[in-house]
Amino acid sequence: MKIGPVIASAIVACGCSYEPPVSADLSPGEIKITASITSNGSLAYGTAILSAPDGSSMTLSDSDALILAADGVETTMAPNEGKHFGAISTEATDFSVIFERSGGSRVENPLSLPPAFALVAPPEPASRAAPLKVAWDADQGDYTSAIYVTSPCFTPYGRNLDGDPGEFLIQEADTGSGIAGECAVDVQITRSWSRDLSPDLAKGYPAHLSQVREVRFVTTP
Amino acid sequence: MATLASALVASGCGTSTAERTSTRVATEDLNLDATAESDGVDTFVMIQVFDRRGTIRFAGGDRMRLYAGGESQILRDVEDDDGVIGYEATFGEVAGPYEIKIVRPHEESVDGLEIPMPPAFALAGPTAVTTGWIDLAWDASDDAGYASELLVEGSCVSPLRRALAADTGEYAIHTTEITRTAPGACSLSISLRRSASAEQPLLPYVDAGSLRATSVQARAIAVEWEPL
Numbered sequence: 178m179k180i181g182p183v184i185a186s187a188i189v190a191c192g193c194s195y196e197p198p199v200s201a202d203l204s205p206g207e208i209k210i211t212a213s214i215t216s217n218g219s220l221a222y223g224t225a226i227l228s229a230p231d232g233s234s235m236t237l238s239d240s241d242a243l244i245l246a247a248d249g250v251e252t253t254m255a256p257n258e259g260k261h262f263g264a265i266s267t268e269a270t271d272f273s274v275i276f277e278r279s280g281g282s283r284v285e286n287p288l289s290l291p292p293a294f295a296l297v298a299p300p301e302p303a304s305r306a307a308p309l310k311v312a313w314d315a316d317q318g319d320y321t322s323a324i325y326v327t328s329p330c331f332t333p334y335g336r337n338l339d340g341d342p343g344e345f346l347i348q349e350a351d352t353g354s355g356i357a358g359e360c361a362v363d364v365q366i367t368r369s370w371s372r373d374l375s376p377d378l379a380k381g382y383p384a385h386l387s388q389v390r391e392v393r394f395v396t397t398p
Numbered sequence: 399m400a401t402l403a404s405a406l407v408a409s410g411c412g413t414s415t416a417e418r419t420s421t422r423v424a425t426e427d428l429n430l431d432a433t434a435e436s437d438g439v440d441t442f443v444m445i446q447v448f449d450r451r452g453t454i455r456f457a458g459g460d461r462m463r464l465y466a467g468g469e470s471q472i473l474r475d476v477e478d479d480d481g482v483i484g485y486e487a488t489f490g491e492v493a494g495p496y497e498i499k500i501v502r503p504h505e506e507s508v509d510g511l512e513i514p515m516p517p518a519f520a521l522a523g524p525t526a527v528t529t530g531w532i533d534l535a536w537d538a539s540d541d542a543g544y545a546s547e548l549l550v551e552g553s554c555v556s557p558l559r560r561a562l563a564a565d566t567g568e569y570a571i572h573t574t575e576i577t578r579t580a581p582g583a584c585s586l587s588i589s590l591r592r593s594a595s596a597e598q599p600l601l602p603y604v605d606a607g608s609l610r611a612t613s614v615q616a617r618a619i620a621v622e623w624e625p626l
Contacts, residue, residue, distance in 0.1 A: 308570065322574075331563065340574040346531075348570065350546075353563035 198229055201238035205276060205284045208235065209381035210374055212274045214245075216267075216290055217389050221247060225254055225261045225274055230379045234259060240279035247272045268293065270388075276378070284377045288384050291320040291368040296390035298364070302397040305356065308346040309396060311364050315343025320370040328352070330360035341368075358398065365391045419457035423449050425506040428600060429607035432513060434496060435614040438520070441466065441492040445473060445485045449607070453483040459503040464489075466496035493518050498609070508600055513611040516544035516592035521617035523588060528626045531570045536590060536617070538567025544594040550576055552623070554584035565592070573623070583625070589618035 200208055211226040223245040227235040237243060243254040245263035254261035254274075270290040277283045294314040303309050322338040324345050331352040336345070347362065371383035420428075432445045443464060447454045455475055456462060462473050466489045473485035489496075492515050500508040519537040534548075546565045550558040556577040562569065576586075592615045600607045 336575055337577075338572070338574040339577045340529075342530075342572045342574045345572070346570055348566075348568075350562045350564050350566045350569045354566065355564075 197234045197236050199236045199238045200227060200241045205377050207379055208276070209379040210274065210276065211382050212286065212374065213385040214272050214288060214290060215387040215389055218293055219268060220264060220266050221272065222264045223254065223272070223274060226259065237261065242277045244275040244277055245272065246275055284375050286374040288372055288386055290386045291318055291370050291388050292316045293388055294368065294390060296366055296392050298392040298394040301394050303394055305349060305396050305398060308348045310344055310346055311392065312344040313366055313390065315341045320368045323367045325365045326362065328360055328362045330356045360396045361393055362396055363391060363393045365389060418452060418454050420454050420460045421458040423454060425502060425508060426601055426603055426606040430600065430609040432498065432609060432611040434513065434515065435616060436492055436515065436518065438491055438518065438617055441489040443487045443496070445498070447485065455483045461501050463499045463501065464496060467492045491518060506601065511598065511609050513596060513613060514543065514594055515613045516594050516615045517541055518615055519617060521590050521619055523619045524621060526622040526624065527573060528624055529573045531572050532621065533570050534588065535568045539565055544592045547591045549589045549591065550586055552584050552586040554578055554580040554582065555586065584623055586621040586623050587618050588621055589616055591616045
């Protein structure tokens, strides 16, 4: 049973104001961080959410900071509606989400993204008379892959891949045969895996780490 | 094919356990649920006749005849453990529509119930794969009156169902699209189902019952999958 929300509800019910715990009042071992980092190959974007071990919300104290770091660059993650955001222009795959105390003590969470890759669209104009192939650098990591195909000309669809084929066919049987004229197609490939954060923090969800690539190309009949 | 009977029973048409016959039921109170499935060799047809109280067995000279592929048969009645009554017949491959006639000596008979079957086809594909694309081919059709679905099953995989937006006569599935549930080699069954549904009134009366029909052309191939 989660005590925090119950206490919060009870306080609200009694008419008192509820103040969520602040990070400065707790040791790192009492703080959970739920983190994610996504890179498109040139820009990486990180999010982090603080919570108490029981899952209730927690506020980052002014004296504490969450930092996204990669390639020797550190950026303080900015709060917005309970989440903290940070972005770094980098091609790096090795990152760290850092919880920093005012005194300078740090809990670092080194996090590596899945291998980078390049996504290649079929040569334009790409005729829909045959399956359209998108290709990328296949790898053998323990990541999962997903592909998402969108277009104004057909209903979007996605596939989860159990392994990395390094190529995908966009087939008329999936898009439908009633498409006329030129049609733009967007393809997004995502590689994801999860990694644990530092054991110096409270045990929480593993960080979700992704590499995302997108291409757009014009198809013709 | 046995699943057809189960599916009809599960449709909720038969809820009464007491034996009921057609002799006291007017034709306009009858409804029919029909399912036909062809595997390219045999076509199995199951029909339930029911009114608002449950399934009915024909009696008093009432009977139902089915015409398909140049043959006709009186359907034989079957009853499950719950007392749900159905009528079944098995034909050879049915290329065109099949027709149901209900002959009733003392009530209005029903004629001209024609139920379309999706176009027949042959499915071709590899007999064995390791990793990569599984290329499938079949006879395409311009007929838009049915839906096509691809199904991959096997003891080592999670079932994969894929509704096709167009029936182009070809499709490729990559082995990475199939989620494995067990390691090692295993046998896959890859099937393509063309299914059509139709509903029509049993009689040209406003308040008369209806015939609901689902017709399926299904073809399957076996593929041995031995991952690298």
